[in-house]
Amino acid sequence: MSNYTPDQVLGHSDEADGIEEYDNRLPRWWVGLFVFSVAWSPAYAVHYHFVAERSQAGEWQAEMDAAAERWPQPTAEAVASMTVTPEVVAEGEAIYKTNCIACHGPELKGGIGPDLTDATWIHGGSRDQIVATVTNGVTEKGMPPWGPVLGAEKVFKVAAYVHQKGGGQY
Template identity: 40%
Template sequence: MSAPHDDDRLLDHSYDGIQEYDNPMPRWWLYIFWGTIVWGVLFWLNVPGIGVGKGRIADYDASVAAAAADMPAEPSAGPDAAALLAASQDPTAVAAGRTVFGAYCSACHGPDGGGVIGPNLTDAYWIHGGSPEAVYHTVNVGVLEKGMPAWGPTLKPDEVNAVVAYVISLQGTTPAAPKAPEGTMDPPADAPSGDS
């Protein structure tokens, strides 16, 4: 080190003839020293099972659970027919489905489901089946080669459910410009179609 400072004070003890100065540690060093102790206490409080904090593993588990909750459910796992039929008679679900239909379906199926490029959805004739499961399946996976997109990957599961409920609720309604029936007669069981 450099030459002794003016304020170097020789302590008055001597061990085996060795004497030492009383040089305090620099302020910056002391602040870091005390800081690490305070940090250590706070960190220790965050150790799982001891302190107030839940710890990194719990934090990790919580973020995994949050991410899992954000993931859409498997698109193939649809609701059963009874649930879809019930939803088709539930004004809230039907209203939600009408919104989805207006946004994504009316361009091809008409604003009232009467059909444009896509077939008429209000009659009891279906190309791919009129049962709730069949309608759900068609909407979910689409008929890509015929120009009907798959909506399962695009919409949220509850949006698919709602729009299927809405499509079922269209049974027996009278659109402004109905397209001629296509497919075979297959009314959704117990749907409000008047003839089932």
């Protein structure tokens, strides 16, 4: 570096669309910042993960816990003991209109998804079977799993509506 002279062009503008560059030394403040951040990162990583025990998974869990407290979901037992009433079916219809119409049609006669009013069932037409299909979906055939989206109570309601519109006799 003894023959270092600042502000000399490197002379490869012909390869770089006419753009020239210098090979000047980096400013001291920049190198200082670089060295500082390299030295600081292990300390920060150790503190973050092991001392403060922060993690994305932990923050996500905390948000989920807060949401569960704010919008309590009924327990599995509470859903299991629900009964089908006209109110439940009406709420199920509203859930259907929001989430299912796009594929199963406004009259449940099908479209992208199959007709839900006829006597032909791929996955079974009992209310429990409909609950299972809607909860778990048939991902490989294009039916999304609704359990994680709607929760057990809304799945119960929309299944009650579908069952009443179509598979009630099975």
